[in-house]
Each structure stands twice: as C-alpha cells, then as structure tokens.
Amino acid sequence: MSMNRRDFLKIAGISTIAGIGGTAIVGGLQKGVIEAAQTAPDTDTLTGKKWGMAIDMDKIKSEETLKRVTEACHRIHNVPDFSNTKDEVKWIWTETFEHSFPGQEHQFMPDAIKHKPFLLLCNHCDKPACVRVCPTKATFKRKDDGIVMQDMHRCIGCRFCMAACPFGARSFNYRDPRTGLKPEEINLDYPTRTKGVVEKCTFCRERLAKGLQPACVEASNGALVFGDLNDPTSEIRRILASKYTIRRKPELGTEPNIYYIIGGSDYAVVPEIK
Amino acid sequence: MKIYGGGKIFVGLIIFIGLATSPFLFNIGKSSIVRDTKAAEIMQSMGLQCVEKKAFMLPNHMRLLDKWRDSVVRKGNRLYKASDGKEYEMSLQNTCLNCHSEKNETCNACHSNMARKHTCNGCHNYMAVNPYCWDCHIKPKETKS
Numbered sequence: 211m212s213m214n215r216r217d218f219l220k221i222a223g224i225s226t227i228a229g230i231g232g233t234a235i236v237g238g239l240q241k242g243v244i245e246a247a248q249t250a251p252d253t254d255t256l257t258g259k260k261w262g263m264a265i266d267m268d269k270i271k272s273e274e275t276l277k278r279v280t281e282a283c284h285r286i287h288n289v290p291d292f293s294n295t296k297d298e299v300k301w302i303w304t305e306t307f308e309h310s311f312p313g314q315e316h317q318f319m320p321d322a323i324k325h326k327p328f329l330l331l332c333n334h335c336d337k338p339a340c341v342r343v344c345p346t347k348a349t350f351k352r353k354d355d356g357i358v359m360q361d362m363h364r365c366i367g368c369r370f371c372m373a374a375c376p377f378g379a380r381s382f383n384y385r386d387p388r389t390g391l392k393p394e395e396i397n398l399d400y401p402t403r404t405k406g407v408v409e410k411c412t413f414c415r416e417r418l419a420k421g422l423q424p425a426c427v428e429a430s431n432g433a434l435v436f437g438d439l440n441d442p443t444s445e446i447r448r449i450l451a452s453k454y455t456i457r458r459k460p461e462l463g464t465e466p467n468i469y470y471i472i473g474g475s476d477y478a479v480v481p482e483i484k
Numbered sequence: 485m486k487i488y489g490g491g492k493i494f495v496g497l498i499i500f501i502g503l504a505t506s507p508f509l510f511n512i513g514k515s516s517i518v519r520d521t522k523a524a525e526i527m528q529s530m531g532l533q534c535v536e537k538k539a540f541m542l543p544n545h546m547r548l549l550d551k552w553r554d555s556v557v558r559k560g561n562r563l564y565k566a567s568d569g570k571e572y573e574m575s576l577q578n579t580c581l582n583c584h585s586e587k588n589e590t591c592n593a594c595h596s597n598m599a600r601k602h603t604c605n606g607c608h609n610y611m612a613v614n615p616y617c618w619d620c621h622i623k624p625k626e627t628k629s
C-alpha cells in the first residue's frame with residue numbers, strides 16, 4: 211500500500227464531512243418546502259396575552275359542584291382514574307386550606323374556611339419552575355398567551371418538573387392511562403397520554419382554540435372566572451380590582467395566575483370601568 | 485510511510501461495505517409502490533385529494549406532521565394553508581383520518597379493499613416502520629373487511 215496513514219485519515223475525514231453536509235442540504239431543501247406553507251390560528255380562537263383564573267370559594271357550596279367541575283375536566287381530557295393515590299393522575303383537584311396556603315392558617319380562623327376543600331390546578335405561573343428544569347423543553351411557556359404547556363411527544367418522563375413545581379400540579383403516568391379509562395367514556399376527540407409521561411392542566415387550550423371557555427369554568431356556574439389578566443377591561447381584572455384575593459405560595463416567586471376569592475360572598479356587582 | 489497491515493484493512497473495509505449495503509443492493513429495481521397517475525387524476529376530479537400532492541406526501545408526510553405538531557402545540561396555530569391555498573385543521577385524528585381510514589365510504593363504494601390499502605398501516609407494514617402514534621392518539625375503530 212502506498213497511501214500513508216495521514217492521507218487515509220484525510221480522505222476519511224473529508225468523506226464524513228461530505229456525508230453530513232449532504233444530508234443537511236437535502237434535509238434543508240425538504241424543510242424549505244414545508245416552511246413555505248403557512249399556518250394560522252383558528253378563526254374562532256379566544257385571544258389573550260396572559261390567561262388567568264379567579265376562583266370564588268364562596269360560590270362553591272357543595273361537594274356536587276366540586277365533583278362536577280373536576281369531572282368535566284377529567285372526562286374531556288381522558289384523565290384516568292385508578293382509584294388509588296399512588297397512581298393518581300389529576301389536572302384539577304381539592305385540598306384543605308392548610309395544604310393549599312401553608313403558613314396562612316391560624317387557630318382562630320372560621321371552620322367553614324379551615325375545612326373547606328379548595329379547588330387547585332396548575333397556576334400557569336409567570337416564572338414557572340417546571341419550565342426552568344425541563345431538560346428536553348417538553349414543558350414550555352407559550353409566548354402568545356402565557357399557557358404553560360407540555361409537548362407529550364418530547365417528554366422523557368424524568369419528573370424533574372414534578373420535583374420543581376411547588377404546587378403539586380403535575381402527575382406522572384406510572385401505568386398505561388388507557389387501563390384507567392372506561393372505554394365508553396373516552397373522548398374520541400382528545401388523545402390519551404402514554405405510560406411514562408408527566409401531565410397537567412393545559413388551560414383547555416384546545417377549547418380556547420375553538421372559542422370556548424375552559425371546561426371547568428363552564429361547569430362551575432360562575433364560581434370560576436377565566437380571562438386575560440393583561441386586559442384591564444376584562445371581567446377577571448375587574449373582579450381582582452374589587453375583591454381581596456390570595457394566591458398559592460406567592461413567596462416562592464413563581465408568580466401564579468390563579469387567584470382565590472375568600473369570603474367574597476358577592477361580586478356579582480362588578481364595578482364598570484369608567 | 486506505509487499503513488501497517490494496510491492490505492487486510494482495505495479488504496476488510498470492502499467486505500464490510502458490501503455486507504452493510506447488501507440489503508439495498510439486493511432490492512435495487514424491486515420497488516413495488518406503483519405510481520398510478522391516472523387514478524390520482526380521477527381522485528382529484530372527485531375532490532379526493534390530500535393536503536399536498538402525493539409526490540410530496542409520500543416521502544414527506546412525517547416531516548409535515550412534525551411541523552403540524554410544533555405549530556399546534558407550541559404556537560397554538562391550528563390552521564394549515566396548503567400550497568394550493570386550501571385551509572385545513574392540523575389534526576391527525578380529525579383531518580388525516582377522515583380519509584385514511586378503512587371506513588372511507590367514498591373509496592369503499594367501488595373498491596372493496598381500496599380504503600384498507602390506504603390506511604397508515606397499509607404502507608407502514610410494508611415498509612416495516614412502526615410509529616407509536618396510537619399509544620396516545622385514538623385510532624378510529626377499524627372494521628374487518
């Protein structure tokens with residue numbers, strides 16, 4: 211053989227580069243075709259810059275209301291029910307005051323509040339801890355409307371986000387979710403998830419895209435109000451301007467966007483913006 | 485300078501390349517996907533057309549779906565404007581499967597096995613690819629035909 215090692219390595223190197231470059235060019239061309247096509251939001255889409263929710267605990271009077279609200283969500287999103295807390299998957303759920311707002315309870319507070327089940331869901335935080343830790347960018351905050359979303363195709367099930375979220379808003383699919391769904395109750399228009407991914411409330415982005423309010427809001431008879439926190443004329447902003455509200459663990463700095471009205475009794479009279 | 489044992493290395497390399505490419509060499513000229521342009525014309529005249537041309541969709545549908553996924557999930561854009569100007573909802577479950585289903589009545593009206601041949605599996609089985617879309621997306625119930 212007359213070729214020396216140096217030449218051999220040179221040729222090998224050049225062919226590798228040619229190979230990689232070649233696929234990049236071909237890939238780029240095909241990508242170009244798809245990039246040329248356009249996408250647009252649905253014409254009915256509700257638009258908001260920063261979605262948020264106000265929950266009036268005084269308007270939630272019975273267990274039935276709570277059940278209706280949580281079931282509305284879990285039913286349309288194919289959230290499985292395994293009837294045990296170890297495998298539980300939840301998008302919206304209830305907790306006592308003490309567990310929802312730790313540090314704010316005291317021994318003299320009204321029993322009605324102390325023992326009331328509070329409705330909890332993902333806070334779609336302004337500075338979401340879950341997004342910061344996700345190694346695959348499966349969890350991200352949408353720029354246009356502030357919804358903290360998940361791309362199930364990318365989630366590798368590392369559960370960093372669950373450890374990071376201070377609100378317990380995320381659940382891991384320890385089991386195949388389809389085994390926790392009754393076949394006749396599956397919503398055929400919405401996907402299920404698969405074993406090994408993490409899921410949570412999406413603020414019903416699929417309903418917003420069709421111009422509908424979130425399912426839990428619709429089922430709540432006015433106890434839950436959903437709207438754009440960026441718009442000073444929105445109903446939710448007028449409610450927040452007229453009633454004292456609290457958020458969960460604001461001291462942690464994630465800037466949650468779910469507000470709780472406690473002892474609000476009647477905000478039906480929403481002051482008009484002059 | 486010489487490469488020590490160069491002869492052996494090169495003979496080995498040639499054998500390796502031969503083995504590695506043998507499945508492709510073996511199948512050269514055996515592709516059995518028949519491109520029936522006439523059928524495409526008739527289908528188009530019936531209004532049965534895919535979001536993009538077949539020649540684009542066959543090799544690129546997975547890239548298109550990838551783009552649809554990113555657009556819907558990341559940007560919230562759900563409408564796709566095809567290159568012929570038509571608009572479609574970007575949804576595997578609610579757009580693609582409207583036609584690509586065993587139950588496609590327009591196809592089944594004339595060809596008993598046509599619709600089945602044009603489901604995802606009709607091709608994926610042949611190509612031995614096994615994407616896991618249906619682990620999450622709900623597959624329409626397919627009947628035996």
Ligand code: SF4
Pocket residue numbers: 331332333334335338339340341358374375376377378379380410464
């Ligand atoms: S509540 Fe938890 S899961 Fe939801 S955005 Fe905030 S940190 Fe993330």
Ligand code: SF4
Pocket residue numbers: 343344345346347348349360364365366367368369370371372407408
């Ligand atoms: S479990 Fe999924 S979403 Fe959560 S941090 Fe890991 S990859 Fe991201």
Ligand code: SF4
Pocket residue numbers: 282283284287301302331410411412413414424425426427
């Ligand atoms: S906003 Fe939608 S996804 Fe979130 S808890 Fe309510 S119903 Fe469920």
